[in-house]
Amino acid sequence: MTREVRAFAVTVLVLATLGIGAGLLWSAVSPRAPYQVTERGLVLADLSTQALIAADGWYAVITGGLGLLCGAAGWLAGRRWMLGVLAGLCVGGSAGAALTYWIGSTFTVGAATVEAAAVPGVKIVPGALALTANGVAVAWPLLAVGLFGLLEGMHGYRESSLRQPYGEGPLGGPLSGPLAGPSGGPLGGGDGSVRG
Template identity: 75%
Template sequence: MLADPSTQALIAADGWFAVITGGLGLLCGGVAWFAARRFMLPVLLGLGAGGVVGALLTLWTGSTFTIGAVMVEAAVMPDVKVVPGALALTAPGVLVSWPLLAVGLFGLLEGMHGYQESPLRHPYGDLP
């Protein structure tokens, strides 16, 4: 248990998790769009489900293995240090950053590409 539950270490851990999984989601969405955009629905379903599995696997890895002990200093007592082990994820909403950004980037790229090739872009044909 943390001596000071309002510490910024908890917020920083959640933020780093969101940044790492969000970056991986952007990478997966871009690679999926360039590699397999012929099969839209299976790719989108795979990005969503794979993103959830990847985020849960990242959470499990980060909470199981640590590089050294996590030291959190209590704000009330300056000489007390609490060493609980690995930091836990306190905001479960950041688990959706991987699938959300992967599917979002895929949709954005497909929307831009579809607009370039759309006949609605030139509703009057090639008239000046």
């Protein structure tokens, strides 16, 4: 049990640490929406700007890619402590996604430039990063847990007895044991019924 807890803690810590780097990367590559400085505060200067959608898209690409990477790495490295790693992917992915958002929206990496129509006497400033499509915030944990489950399901099926053709044993030879007939095949007729 302590190994499962340790695997959970290490997984959460690694994914949360990745969230810091992901937030800095999101801040570096995402464009900023142009805001106009007025007496009432900041107002979006260009209502047709694509910067808000681009910020959502970059967030989804970065966190979704990390989710797939973490899911595959977690399955390969932690198959002996699957429950702890799986729970760690869920909690750590959520923590990493939250840290990505907080770091990216708080710190500006590089020069934040905006494009807007130049109007004399109007000051245009870059806005902070934000998510307008909140659903992308679950991309990291969802893809990490989903890929982990898919890989485990494929591996479990490959080793399952359900893959063996009807009437063959696990090694591909004829079935042996109480259900085998005199010739090695299953007891019964062609209708599948077992005869005594």
